[in-house]
Amino acid sequence: xxxxxxxxxxxxxxxxxxxxxxxxxxxxxxxxxxxxxxxxxxxxxxxxxxxxxxxxxxxxxxxxxxxxxxxxxxxxxxxxxxxxxxxxxxxxxxxxxxxxxxxxxxxxxxxxxxxxxxxxxxxxxxxxxxxxxxxxxxxxxxxxxxxxxxxxxxxxxxxxxxxxxxxxxxxxxxxxxxxxxxxxxxxxxxxxxxxxxxxxxxxxxxxxxxxxxxxxxxxxxxxxxxxxxxxxxxxxxxxxxxxxxxxxxxxxxxxxxxxxxxxxxxxxxxxxxxxxxxxxxxxxxxxxxxxxxxxxxx
Amino acid sequence: xxxxxxxxxxxxxxxxxxxxxxxxxxxxxxxxxxxxxxxxxxxxxxxxxxxxxxxxxxxxxxxxxxxxxxxxxxxxxxxxxxxxxxxxxxxxxxxxxxxxxxxxxxxxxxxxxxxxxxxxxxxxxxxxxxxxxxxxxxxxxxxxxxxxxxxxxxxxxxxxxxxxxxxxxxxxxxxxxxxxxxxxxxxxxxxxxxxxxxxxxxxxxxxxxxxxxxxxxxxxxxxxxxxxxxxxxxxxxxxxxxxxxxxxxxxxxxxxxxxxxxxxxxxxxxxxxxxxxxxxxxxxxxxxxxxxxxxxxxxxxxxxxxxxxxxxxxxxxxxxxxxxxxxxxxxxxxxxxxxxxxxxxxxxxxxxxxxxxxxxxxxxxxxxxxxxxxxxxxxxxxxxxxxxxxxxxxxxxxxxxxxxxxxxxxxxxxxxxxxxxxxxxxxxxxxxxxxxxxxxxx
Numbered sequence: 239x240x241x242x243x244x245x246x247x248x249x250x251x252x253x254x255x256x257x258x259x260x261x262x263x264x265x266x267x268x269x270x271x272x273x274x275x276x277x278x279x280x281x282x283x284x285x286x287x288x289x290x291x292x293x294x295x296x297x298x299x300x301x302x303x304x305x306x307x308x309x310x311x312x313x314x315x316x317x318x319x320x321x322x323x324x325x326x327x328x329x330x331x332x333x334x335x336x337x338x339x340x341x342x343x344x345x346x347x348x349x350x351x352x353x354x355x356x357x358x359x360x361x362x363x364x365x366x367x368x369x370x371x372x373x374x375x376x377x378x379x380x381x382x383x384x385x386x387x388x389x390x391x392x393x394x395x396x397x398x399x400x401x402x403x404x405x406x407x408x409x410x411x412x413x414x415x416x417x418x419x420x421x422x423x424x425x426x427x428x429x430x431x432x433x434x435x436x437x438x439x440x441x442x443x444x445x446x447x448x449x450x451x452x453x454x455x456x457x458x459x460x461x462x463x464x465x466x467x468x469x470x471x472x473x474x475x476x477x478x479x480x481x482x483x484x485x486x487x488x489x490x491x492x493x494x495x496x497x498x499x500x501x502x503x504x505x506x507x508x509x510x511x512x513x514x515x516x517x518x519x520x521x522x523x524x525x526x527x528x529x530x531x532x533x534x535x536x
Numbered sequence: 537x538x539x540x541x542x543x544x545x546x547x548x549x550x551x552x553x554x555x556x557x558x559x560x561x562x563x564x565x566x567x568x569x570x571x572x573x574x575x576x577x578x579x580x581x582x583x584x585x586x587x588x589x590x591x592x593x594x595x596x597x598x599x600x601x602x603x604x605x606x607x608x609x610x611x612x613x614x615x616x617x618x619x620x621x622x623x624x625x626x627x628x629x630x631x632x633x634x635x636x637x638x639x640x641x642x643x644x645x646x647x648x649x650x651x652x653x654x655x656x657x658x659x660x661x662x663x664x665x666x667x668x669x670x671x672x673x674x675x676x677x678x679x680x681x682x683x684x685x686x687x688x689x690x691x692x693x694x695x696x697x698x699x700x701x702x703x704x705x706x707x708x709x710x711x712x713x714x715x716x717x718x719x720x721x722x723x724x725x726x727x728x729x730x731x732x733x734x735x736x737x738x739x740x741x742x743x744x745x746x747x748x749x750x751x752x753x754x755x756x757x758x759x760x761x762x763x764x765x766x767x768x769x770x771x772x773x774x775x776x777x778x779x780x781x782x783x784x785x786x787x788x789x790x791x792x793x794x795x796x797x798x799x800x801x802x803x804x805x806x807x808x809x810x811x812x813x814x815x816x817x818x819x820x821x822x823x824x825x826x827x828x829x830x831x832x833x834x835x836x837x838x839x840x841x842x843x844x845x846x847x848x849x850x851x852x853x854x855x856x857x858x859x860x861x862x863x864x865x866x867x868x869x870x871x872x873x874x875x876x877x878x879x880x881x882x883x884x885x886x887x888x889x890x891x892x893x894x895x896x897x898x899x900x901x902x903x904x905x906x907x908x909x910x911x912x913x914x915x916x917x918x919x920x921x922x923x924x925x926x927x928x929x930x931x932x933x934x935x936x937x938x939x940x941x942x943x944x945x946x947x948x949x950x951x952x953x954x955x956x957x958x959x960x961x962x963x964x965x966x967x968x969x970x971x972x973x974x975x976x977x978x
Contacts, residue, residue, distance in 0.1 A: 241766055248758050346578070354582035355853075356782070356812040365790045365816070372792075378765065380790045449755075452786060454812025458580045458753045458779035465756065496759035506723040508759055509751030 244377045245497050246490055251383035253469075253489020254390045255452075258445040260466040260473070260481040261393065262438045267475045268414045269434035270322070271330055275337040278463025279344035280439060284310055285446030285455045289359050290352035303443075310439030318432040326427070345460060354457060359450040386448045390482070393444060397437075397478055406433060414476070468516035474529025483527060488512045569606060569874055569885045571596065571613040572632030572640025574650065579619035580753045581778040583808050584859060588646060589615065590850030591863025597842045597849075598834075599871055606874050607883045612636075618650065625650030633661055639888040642666045642685075642870055642895065648726040651684075656969075658683040664892040666873075668866050669694070669802055669825045673729055674961035676925035678896060679973035681962065685895050685924045687869060687917060688825045692957060693928035694801050695730035695773075696949025698823055699737045701799060701932050702771050713742035718764055720757075720784060721775035723749035730775060730801075733957060737950070754780025761787040771797050774822075776804040782812035789816035796821065802930065806858040810935045818937040823930045826865050826914040828940050830856035834864065834909030858933075858940060865914050872908075873898055892976070896921055915946045921975035928954070 259281060266274040274280075288306040295302065321336050365382040372378060401407040412420040413430045421427055446455075449462050465488075473484025492515075496508040525531050573592065576585035596611045605611055614635055616628035625645055632640045642664040645651050651671035658665050659682070667675070667686045675684035689697075702717065703709030719734055721727030731747065738745035746767055748760050754776060761784075764772060772793065774784055781804040788795060796819035800809075805822025830836070835856055843849035854860040877886045877894030886894065900908075900917045915929040929946040966973050 241762075244765075245759065245762050248762060252756065252758050349578050349582065353851075354578055354586055356583045356779075356808050358811055358814050360814065365786050367790060367792055378762075378791060382790070452783075453755050453779055454782050456580070456779055456812065457578070457582055458755045461580070461753055461755060493759040493762070497763055500759070501763075504749070505747070505760075506749035506751050508756075 240376050242494075245493050247377065247379055248383070249490035249493030250486050251380065251387055251489070252493060253485040253487070254383070254387040254482075255445075255448065255485075256462075256465045256469050256489055257482045257485030258386070258390050258393070258441070258448060259462050260469040260485055261390075261397070261478060262441040262445065263463075263466055263470055264475060264478055264481045265397070265434055265438045265441065269410050270333070270431060271414075272322075272333040272337060273475070274438065275334065275463075276341035276344055277438070277442065277466070278460040279341040279348075280310075280313070280442035281446040281449065281462055282455075282457065282459040283313070283344045283348045283446075284439065284443040285359065285450035285459055286348045286352045286357075288443065288447060289357045289450070289455045293357070306443055307440060310443050311436040314435030314437075314439045315432045317435050318428060322431055322435075323428055341460075345457070349457070356454045356456040357450075359447065359455050361447060361451040363451065365452060382452065389444060389448065393441065394478060394482055397441075400437070401478070406430070410434060465512070468512040470526070471516035472519050472526055474526030476530055477526070477528030480526055480528030488515065491515055566637075567885065568610045568612040569641060570636035570638060571611060571870065572629075572635060572643055573613055573615040574618050574625055574628040574632065574643055574645050575615045576618050576620045576646070578617065579621075581620045584778060584803075584806065585620070585646065586851065587806070587808065587854050587857055587859035588863040588866075590854050591860035591865075592644070592867040593863075594838050594842050594850055594860075595834075595864045595867035595871070597846065598838050601841050601846055602837060606871055607878050609874075609878070609883060609885055611871070618645075618647065620647050620649075622647070622649040622653050626653050629654055629657070633663055636885075638885045639663055641874065641886070641888070641891050644668070644866060644870075646670070648672070648729060649724065652725055655681070655684065661888070662892070663888040664895055666866070666870065666895065668862075668869070670726065673733075674958050674965060676923065676955075676958045677962035677973075678919075678921045678924035679962075679975060680966045680971055681924065682896075682921075682976045683892060685919070687895075687898075687919065687924070687926050688914065689802075689928045689930055690925050690954070690958075691729040691801070692733040692954040693925070693949050693951070694823055694930060695733050696737060696951075696954055697928075697930045697947060698773055698799050698801065698949070699734070699741070700947065700949050701821070701823070701944065702773075703741070706770070709741055715743045715771070716746070716767065716769040717743050718746045718748055718767065718769040718772045719775060720748050720750060720760060720764070720772055722754060722777050722780055723751050726777060726803075727775050732961075733954065734773075736953060736957065740953070750776070750780055750784075753778055755783050757783050757787045761791040761793070764788075764793060765791045771799065774798055774800040774804050776800060776809070779812075780804075781809035782817075785809070785813035785816045785820060795819040796934075799823065799932070805933060805940070807940070808857075808859065810940075815937065817935045820935045821932055821943070822935075822940075824858060824933050824940070824942075825930060826858070826862050827912065827931065827933070827942055828856055828858035828861050829913075832861075832909055832911055832913050834868070834913075835861070837909060838864065861913055865910065868908060868910065869898065869900065869917060872900055872904075895919065896924070896976075 262277045292302045363382045367378045409425045469484040469488050473480025492508040492512045495511040500507050575589035618625040668688045673690040673692045675681035800822035802825045810817035873894040877890040881890045898919045915927045917926045928948045932944040933940040934943050
């Protein structure tokens with residue numbers, strides 16, 4: 239039983255890391271209805287820019303963080319200007335295809351500017367078990383994972399306040415509900431898109447720093463987006479809370495499946511188990527746990 | 537500008553860019569020895585590829601500049617990006633094989649998956665494939681696989697040497713009886729290659745073996761390491777590549793597994809892996825086909841001539857790293873194969889068939905290694921029709937926190953068992969493909 243709880247807690251904490259990436263997808267989907275295929279590339283771009291600037295300038299952590307955030311905001315604004323603005327009123331699939339292009343562009347650009355070397359990122363958080371919990375309960379909980387969960391919690395809180403309590407947040411929700419109606423009441427759609435892409439850039443930076451500190455900053459960071467997809471299907475594409483709950487469910491389920499079912503079928507199932515779970519969930523609740531149920535007139 | 541014109545302009549620009557990309561970096565000229573390189577410098581394994589192929593090209597530049605080519609025949613080359621993707625690797629192969637009248641010299645796919653994809657093509661195209669320390673293990677039997685050369689050591693040599701190393705750490709291989717060993721492997725053709733020989737070793741030596749796969753690319757290993765924690769093995773053999781190795785080391789630290797009870801194979805033992813893992817890598821062992829370090833005359837020559845004089849070096853930071861040195865060594869073996877072939881066929885660009893003979897008759901002994909400035913960076917290599925592998929020797933190294941330090945001399949695994957299994961597997965392949973084993977005429 240002790241081992242079961244260890245796997246479960248480990249899975250829940252891993253799920254929080256997936257949620258961090260999923261949050262970026264949710265923000266953009268909420269504001270524009272676009273599934274941003276480039277979110278994984280943004281995570282990679284942000285982390286690589288951070289370590290690249292750190293190496294080149296030798297400036298303190300917080301200044302480099304601010305500079306990287308500025309780069310991500312610039313990226314968000316440029317994406318709106320160059321990619322999204324010319325495609326307003328185009329079908330959603332066109333916007334989705336544009337984000338695929340953006341994804342490859344960012345992957346190539348990052349490596350062109352900073353190179354493809356693997357870089358170490360030290361946030362001062364050791365990925366080690368908490369000794370007290372280990373001694374007392376015999377359960378392994380990583381200090382790093384716990385800190386990442388705290389960061390995710392703070393991020394969700396900040397985003398919740400931003401969406402519900404600020405003018406921009408309310409405007410953003412209005413845009414998400416109906417572009418035409420929002421434009422009709424004077425909400426500047428393009429400005430809102432710039433803001434939301436910048437916020438998604440900020441979320442990508444946080445996710446990139448945490449994933450990069452864990453595995454090194456390298457191209458494989460782009461793959462973390464694959465971990466976020468089943469989370470989104472499960473939690474719903476439009477819900478911040480859904481991204482968190484979905485992440486927890488996917489994280490726990492895939493770890494339990496790998497540990498308890500994996501050995502029966504030769505192992506290595508967690509890569510696809512999360513997708514299978516999401517697929518089953520789609521059959522029962524296509525809009526996800528917290529997604530909006532859409533009813534269209536025909 | 538109208539929308540139509542904008543669109544036309546974009547199409548024209550795209551076409552020009554496409555054409556520019558298609559022009560090879562170093563155009564092959566008549567009378568040169570063209571080397572086709574299927575490399576990767578971007579993608580999840582780009583950092584590893586950049587070091588390997590950087591060293592490879594640095595050596596080719598050195599031979600041209602310092603020696604005026606191979607017996608006066610200059611080397612030219614073209615690199616094609618595979619991103620470690622099998623389909624792209626096959627595409628690159630098809631492209632490179634037509635680039636020169638004498639073919640691409642020898643292809644180094646640098647991927648077990650791409651190697652498997654090319655096995656049936658190379659005898660038809662008459663292009664040798666050099667798979668140093670990777671690829672299809674049973675290709676060591678050159679009578680069945682005359683075009684394939686898994687030189688230096690194959691995966692089964694490596695796996696049995698790791699078991700022997702672990703045995704020595706435990707006080708003798710007989711002490712392995714009753715011990716538990718986990719093989720944590722990349723869930724791919726590469727990761728599955730050592731399974732048969734490790735299972736045979738477990739049976740022979742009486743240790744318990746548990747196979748745990750890690751899905752590509754291996755950046756999340758929580759559940760695998762919790763299984764390891766529950767199983768409580770004495771040792772973990774790490775068959776990783778790219779991000780998988782660093783993640784394994786980090787997760788081992790997280791789950792409290794001692795790093796000095798982990799032994800990687802030679803693709804999981806470079807600075808790229810350990811620097812990314814940080815302090816979690818300290819104490820970790822790995823097998824190696826070659827040693828890192830800058831204390832070799834050839835490395836100094838490359839630094840002085842290619843980097844400082846020609847200003848054509850790939851990346852100065854990489855000089856002397858394990859993978860960069862391996863790339864240099866691989867290029868040297870290719871060049872020596874051409875030189876061997878020239879001794880028989882004359883001083884002119886060699887065709888694939890002639891290079892194949894050159895590889896098969898390669899004899900780079902200790903004296904030759906010293907003359908070439910490699911000294912003890914790698915063991916001597918002598919091949920034959922029956923043995924396309926060579927010595928099978930590896931050395932073990934340990935990450936001190938700042939560098940890899942060799943902890944053993946060159947050593948081999950269970951050569952007798954490996955050879956028996958190689959011949960059995962090759963014979964099965966020959967029967968399946970209706971191949972009559974034998975040596976090709978020179």
